[in-house]
Amino acid sequence: MKKKAQHLPQDDQQQKEKGRMPGGKGPNGPIGGGQKKPSGFGFVNMLALALLVMFLITSAYSLIAERTIPTTKIPLSELAADVNSGKVASITVKGDDLIAEYKAFSSVGTSTSTAATSTEALMKSTKKESDASLTDTLAHYGVTPQVLAAVKIDVQGPSGFWYWLGELSPFLAPLIFLGLIVWFLTRQVRGAGVQALSFGQSKARVTMPDDTKQKVTFKDVAGAKEAKQELMEIVDFLKNPKKFLEIGAVIPKGILLMGAPGTGKTLLARAVAGEAGVAFFSISGSEFVEMFVGVGASRVRDLFAMAKKASPSIIFVDEIDAVGRSRGAGTGGGNDEREQTLNQILVEMDGFEPNEKVVVMAATNRPDVLDPALLRPGRFDRRVTIDLPDRHDREEILKIHSNKKPFAEDVSLPVIAERTPGFSGADLYSLMNEGAILAARENRTKVAQFDLIRSIEKVMLGPERRSHILSKKEKEITAYHEAGHAIVSSVLPFADPVHKISIISRGRAAGYTLHLPFEDRKLQSKREFLDDIAVSLGGYVVEKMMFNDVTTGPSNDLQVSTALARDMVTKYGMSDKLGALAFEGNGGRAMFGKGLDDSHFSERVGAEIDGEVSRIMTEAYARAEEAVVKYRPALDAVAKRLIDVENIERDEYEKIIVAHGISLKIKDSEHQK
Numbered sequence: 001m002k003k004k005a006q007h008l009p010q011d012d013q014q015q016k017e018k019g020r021m022p023g024g025k026g027p028n029g030p031i032g033g034g035q036k037k038p039s040g041f042g043f044v045n046m047l048a049l050a051l052l053v054m055f056l057i058t059s060a061y062s063l064i065a066e067r068t069i070p071t072t073k074i075p076l077s078e079l080a081a082d083v084n085s086g087k088v089a090s091i092t093v094k095g096d097d098l099i100a101e102y103k104a105f106s107s108v109g110t111s112t113s114t115a116a117t118s119t120e121a122l123m124k125s126t127k128k129e130s131d132a133s134l135t136d137t138l139a140h141y142g143v144t145p146q147v148l149a150a151v152k153i154d155v156q157g158p159s160g161f162w163y164w165l166g167e168l169s170p171f172l173a174p175l176i177f178l179g180l181i182v183w184f185l186t187r188q189v190r191g192a193g194v195q196a197l198s199f200g201q202s203k204a205r206v207t208m209p210d211d212t213k214q215k216v217t218f219k220d221v222a223g224a225k226e227a228k229q230e231l232m233e234i235v236d237f238l239k240n241p242k243k244f245l246e247i248g249a250v251i252p253k254g255i256l257l258m259g260a261p262g263t264g265k266t267l268l269a270r271a272v273a274g275e276a277g278v279a280f281f282s283i284s285g286s287e288f289v290e291m292f293v294g295v296g297a298s299r300v301r302d303l304f305a306m307a308k309k310a311s312p313s314i315i316f317v318d319e320i321d322a323v324g325r326s327r328g329a330g331t332g333g334g335n336d337e338r339e340q341t342l343n344q345i346l347v348e349m350d351g352f353e354p355n356e357k358v359v360v361m362a363a364t365n366r367p368d369v370l371d372p373a374l375l376r377p378g379r380f381d382r383r384v385t386i387d388l389p390d391r392h393d394r395e396e397i398l399k400i401h402s403n404k405k406p407f408a409e410d411v412s413l414p415v416i417a418e419r420t421p422g423f424s425g426a427d428l429y430s431l432m433n434e435g436a437i438l439a440a441r442e443n444r445t446k447v448a449q450f451d452l453i454r455s456i457e458k459v460m461l462g463p464e465r466r467s468h469i470l471s472k473k474e475k476e477i478t479a480y481h482e483a484g485h486a487i488v489s490s491v492l493p494f495a496d497p498v499h500k501i502s503i504i505s506r507g508r509a510a511g512y513t514l515h516l517p518f519e520d521r522k523l524q525s526k527r528e529f530l531d532d533i534a535v536s537l538g539g540y541v542v543e544k545m546m547f548n549d550v551t552t553g554p555s556n557d558l559q560v561s562t563a564l565a566r567d568m569v570t571k572y573g574m575s576d577k578l579g580a581l582a583f584e585g586n587g588g589r590a591m592f593g594k595g596l597d598d599s600h601f602s603e604r605v606g607a608e609i610d611g612e613v614s615r616i617m618t619e620a621y622a623r624a625e626e627a628v629v630k631y632r633p634a635l636d637a638v639a640k641r642l643i644d645v646e647n648i649e650r651d652e653y654e655k656i657i658v659a660h661g662i663s664l665k666i667k668d669s670e671h672q673k
Contacts, residue, residue, distance in 0.1 A: 071099060071125040079126050080141030083151055090152035093134055099125045206306075207273065207280040216270040222400050223393030223425070224264060227384045231255070231272050234359055238276035238312045241357055252382035253349055256320075256375070257363040259386030262426030265363035268386065269316045272361070279313040281306065285322030288341045296323065296341030304348045304358075312357035317345075320362040326371045342371060349379045388424055390520045391417050397425050401432040408448040416452050419499065421520050423459075431455045457500075457514070462507025470503075470510065477543060478503045478511045479642040480635070481553055484542030484628055485513040486653065487635050488535045490662050491627040495531040497665045501638070501648045510553060518665075526574045529564060534620040534627075536561035541624045542635065565616040566609070575612045583609065634660035 079100055082088050092099040102122050128137040134155075138148060207214050218228050237244055237251040244251055257265040266282075273280035281303060288296040307313045323341045349360060362380060364370065374380050389397055395417040402413065420428065434455035439447045458464075470478060482501050489495040496515040503511040515535070540554035568574040570583040583601055601609075628635055634657050641648060641656065648656075654664055 071123040074124045074126055076126050076128065076137070077141055079124065080138050080143050083138060083143050084147055086147075086150070088151050090154060091134065093128075093153065093155040096127050096130050097125060098128050098134070099123060205282045206310075207270070207282070209273075209277045209279060214270075215274045216267060217274045218271050220400065221264060221267055221271050222396035223389040224268065224386055227257075227268060227386050228271075230382070230384050231268060232275075234272055235275045238278050238314075238357060238359065241312075251359070253378065254360045254362065254374075254380035255382045255384060256367065256370075256380040257361065257384050257386060258367045259363075259365060260388060260424060261365050262424030263386045263388060264425045265386055266316070266318055267425070268384075269314065269361045269363065273314045273316075276312070276314075279307070279310040280316065281310075281313060282316045282318065285317055285319045285324065288323050296338070297344035300341060300344040300348060307358045313359075315358065315360045317360070317362040319364060320374075321364045321366045321369055324362075324364075324370045324374050326369060342374075346373055346379065388422060389428075391421070394420055394423060394428060397428045398432065401429050405432065405436055406446045408446040410449045411447065411452065412449060415449070416456070419453070419456055419516060421517060427459055431459050434458050457502075457506065457512075461509060461512055465505040465507075468505040468510075470505075474510075475503060475643060476639075477547060477551060478553065479639040480542050480546050481539035482511045482513050483635050483638040483642060484538035484540075484624075485535055486538075486638060487631055487657070487662075488538035488541075488624045488627045489513070489515055490657055490665070491631060492531040492534055492623065493665075494525070494528045495535050497650075498653055499650045501642060501653060503642050503646050509556075526568070526572075529568055529572075529574065530616070530620060530623075533561045533564055533616065534624045536564075537617070537621050537624045538628065541621060542628055545625070545628065561620070562613065562617065565613045565620075568616065569609050569612045577612055578605075578608060631657075631660060631662060634662055 076098075079088070079098065082100070082102070083091075087102050088100050089103045090101045092101070100123070102124065104122070128134055132140075134153065135145065135148065139145075209215075218232075221228065234251065234255060241251070257268060259265055270280060270282075283303065288299050303315060307315050323338050323345070325338070325342075327339050327342065360380075367375075367383070375383075395413050398413045398416055416431070420431065423431070431452065432455075435447050435451040438451040438454060439445075482503060486498045486501050489498050496517045498513060499516045500514040501511075502514075506512060536557045537554075539557055540550065543550050543554065567584075569578060573580040573582060583605070637656050637660060638648070638653065641652075658664060
């Protein structure tokens, strides 16, 4: 299949942008917007932790300090008898507990020797009656006050961990139980509650001027010279607004960055903030809109309030077409929440004063769908277009992305820049990264030119699928198919020269022919379009001529060529029969008709458009057939060589076709002038 160098859309946010969440301090105080933990929860947790630590320390001290003397339990009657016998030296009263210390000469029933008397035998314990004193309790067992007077009695107040735990447990248990329930519930609903309260807060990521890790300047942005020149005025205003205000000049409040995906719109916005040394608030247009009505407008108000507090500052809204689409156009959905958000943005931009030093920047790759109110003077009245980089710019971008990458001696960045027309800055970053990955995968310490060449094809077409093995017949068909593209491209005067042919599967393609122009083009002519269509049909023509059959291989070629022929008729006015009329806009929508009405033009005009598309395709088919029939030997030679080696580079291909009578294309030839 024919594959041309093309631009692959990539998101500008992939430029390693990681802003900080709001919540730091700005020049005029805290910058809100982050989800902060309520201070009440922190105080309660700290207080509970302190009480718990104190309780544990007290309990441990009580357990250590409490005397744990081993005693022998006896009945109260036995203690009374021992008191009457004069065996008891003292009695210690601890609440209802009685601890009796016996005299040393007394025995426990086996010996009267002091040495033979153990500590356990000298200390015995029992319990008295709860509602009576010690004297009354022993009196019931016949102990007279005179006998009891000879015994030393020590009354101690109740103490110790278990005593106080038993006393306080009726009160502490319910409180602890309720505290655990409250703690569990607050832990469950805390996140949801904070999130509910923060719905109306802005989710912008903030990069402060003193953040050196994320700071980007114009030195980090290659190419886009005109865009940087336009944006330098914004930098000058943010640094020195007095110069503009004294002369009566008002800096544009809004700057709209327009360009294809991956051209560096977000990077340029960050570079403006880095050059000016101001706070950078970054948010995507889709982050304004939530499921709740009014949330988007509230977030817009909060974002602008944050930016004013941190002024001078820059607000950057990426993909603003998510909320800035034309209202009432019947496209993009009639979401009232989106329209309310857009209205709030318009109001906030109208409320700016020249001395607030807050600049709004936005990026989009669909400026045609934006609401006219956004683009009027006083809002986004400065529009900066960022084009795809040319050859020189691509070389400069490659130099920036080659930092910290060890290169082999054969690496030539100008050659890589020449072979990547149509690549955006994001594509070039991916190319350099893929080259480094390929080198690391093969356990090499330096990136070679071969790695970068392979990475070009990987970015354009996808990775190689060598496991996708073709049968002998399929391999022959694919080789002739790609050779047909190449031969037609080399014969027709306005087609791009061939750089490589391959029958190794990449992505969804079984093979590909790489066509690259000599130099970057901003415009394409009708003759170039006609030759491109003929080149696209080259594989189809060869399959039908060589095998008297057609496979599913040319399906993508037919789709591309037919779409290009229709665009020539309906968009570019390149039909001699229909003349200078455009029946479709840039987005493929009809110019005639409103809303979702399918009657864009009359049936007669529709039939004429179909007839013109069919005529262009038929004529292109005939030109491709004429080329492959005339140079059949060159076709066979290229196809057989492809079957043998699977890949043919430009130098080898040119040698083959020159040997079979096809002249090489040269730069700045007469037909290109």
